[in-house]
Amino acid sequence: MNDEYAESAEFIDLLISPFWNDLAPALTEAIKTAAPGPVVDVGAGSGCGTAVIAEAIPEAEIFAVEPSAGLRTALLARVNADDSLRERVTVLPDKLLAADLPEQLGLVVAMNVIGHFSPTERQAFWELLAARLAPDGRAVLNLQPPSEPVDIPEAVAATRQVGRRRYEVRARARATSDTTLTWHMTYRTYQAETLVDERALNYTWHLVSESVLRGELARAGLRLHTTEPTDLGMFTITRAPA
Template sequence: MADIYRDAAEFYDIAGRPYWKPRATALANAMAPAAQTNSPIIDIGAGTGLVVEIVGAALADVPILAIEPSAAMRAALASRVQADPALARRVTIAATILEETTLPDRLGGVVACGVLGYLTPEDRHRLWQLLADRLAPGCRAVVDAAPFPATRTVRPIRVGAARFGECRHEIWLGSRPAAVPGRIELTTICRVLRDDRTVRESVSTQEWWAMDMRTILAEATAAGLQCRRAGWDLATLAVSSTDSLNAQLSAATASTKR
């Protein structure tokens, strides 16, 4: 399968760092209960490791499983993890997609940001069910809504820029409704300029499911999860207290029968 992030990986942190800076505290707080379990945090679509870095700094002893199918992204992810020996000792990198990853029976936390757009309704149902079945009591998942609506065109806007020597690197995002209702064509433009002249540019387009917060709430609630907003585009998910109690009772019953 072609690496759709082959060109964009170089520019990913330029947009990702300013995105996560105001959201880092909410992310760290959501993952904090994992410290009370012996279960790892799963980062689905770990990218270049920005979430791994934030969670790793906030929770010093919790293992992290970083799932990232893009080789270009994993190169940056591995470099970031390797730069911190303490982090490297507890971060496992899986070169897979979620469906092909062997997961533990209990999850201390899950981050699925920038990935819901790739999942079909059936895939999302499986994800919600996975969280309902395997999130440890009191632990949470963090997911995000799509950046653009499904019903109108958004002209490309610059979402990140940085200067490297004599050049300025920029990344732009735009969208328009796709043929299938609920989907968008997301366009990414990566551009390098010198003296305001473009010296290198790549343009890629991919289709996304335009997941809004209302849809996330409806689908997650139907799967037995509690959904709370943690920002305009972030939501935390947890197993409802009743479902959590039933899961613990079932586990205790099974243990007694043994």
């Protein structure tokens, strides 16, 4: 299985953590009244979201699904360092559609991940939700911009100082079809002002607009609801009324 994060896994937790300053309170609000039952964290990465879920729902059993071996190393380290997480979190080394999940789920969380799913994989995801969400269960996801096929010029996406070293990621994107972008990421490590390491990688991102998402969910018997604050692009998904 191709690991898109093989070159960047060691930097992801460092550079994505600041974005959770906004995401964490919004996600907590969206899930704190979730239905009882197992929780799935889709594309759990290094576990930032897993920790938020565990704090918001203190009794929940959580299945953290992460196919990248590098990211899973950070995820398992985070889980192992916390007694409560170690008791409640099962880490699964699979893609979501191949993961061994419970038959009924109270909550599914998919943050910063839906663009990794092709249209066919998204449809299978919605079918999984329709089949396994508890009657009063929900899913929570976010749509990251852009939703249209546009080129995005390179910019520094995040930077972090650790000891004497500064870590930086630069990102740019090129529209490769009507429904996909290719992201070009460059991870750099500096000691003082000296560049001591550089990694570059590319990956495909499938574009999803709110209207496309709403239509796909309706065909699967699901409903989409906006979640505040709207600038985070976060939504909840529930079963449509019978």
